[in-house]
Amino acid sequence: MLKPRGAICDLDCSYCYYLDKEELYPGSDFRMSEQVLEAFTRQYIESQLSSEIVFGWQGGEPTLMGIDFYRRAVELQHQYAKPGTRVLNTLQTNGVSLDDAWCEFFVENGFLIGISIDGPRVLHDAYRVDKGGKPTHTRVMAGLDLLRRHGVEHNVLTTVHAANMAHPLEVYRFLRDEVETSYMQFIPIVERHSPSRSVTGLGYGEFLIAIFDEWVRRDVGSVFVQIFDVALAAWVGQQPGLCIFEETCGRALALEHTGDLFSCDHFVDPEFLVGNVLRTELPVLVEGEQQRGFGQDKKTSLPQYCLDCEVRFVCNGGCPKNRFTITPDGEPGLNVLCEGYRPFFNHIDPAMRYMKKALQHQEPPAGIMDRLENGTIEALSAAYGSTLETSE
Structure with a gap:
């Protein structure tokens, strides 16, 4: 992922882990130069198969960065793209600065836009405020309205934290019925040293279970929730396609405005600096010993508790940044979200088995809604097993 303005933002969200990354570059103007943009664009496109x-x-x-920067980015992509190559762009925004010009540019160039919104006004504004401490919900909703009116393809990213974790259905129904989105991500806020705003592991699991139970009864096939899609992929034996649940990681590097390349967006720290694309070609950095070791460590550092776990095939220990608690046996390296992941994945097992079997018979997974119309998810266990099986 590219960060053309580094950590610079026009909001001051209380839980944002990235704002203090400004300290890595004292005196910087925090603007990606054309030299860095072109170097990365060329190297990235040339390295892709x-x-x-x-x-x-x-x-x-x-x-x-302004629209002109992205116009130039698209020009460079076209310049270096190989014949038959399709180049896509995604952009994650808080939405408060969107206007007609931005939306027209997005449509013209096929950008997929992610909007950050944490639910209804009172839940969103608890932490997502501007530099003056003022709420932002009204402005974000105005941005979403612009995207809809212009026909910009978009989805939403919702962080789950202390203010909204006890309101899962309020959040989900707001996104589905008022934001009118069909694509959702629920990202847990985990703060190791100042946990007052963090979601708890148990709270995150209960949040996901409540939403899943509504989704599986009425929204399968019409609303797509990232973690549900990832789970189904694991149950049918496919790769999850989301780094936190992969067996190894290290493919989601972060490019800062200076050309510095870091191992991961959550590890933008000096010890995880892989190199700079102005000095070393991208494939050398990505395939180097340091980055390979970073990715493999996700697998090799798992405690025995995780290795023996019945949901490891879908969880794989979660993101390394959250592995800072201890197992019941006293071994370090357990993900703080484990007490939510484990009950969640066990809870959805019967439904996942049903949808897996439907896919094997070339039937739509949405058929589960008819099956559950007068029953419970747990009742599916009688037909599809009551204990987890891996996809191996």
């Missing part, structure tokens, strides 16, 4: 290449723009707030 796929016919579809995705550039992910994040921040900070990436729209603070």
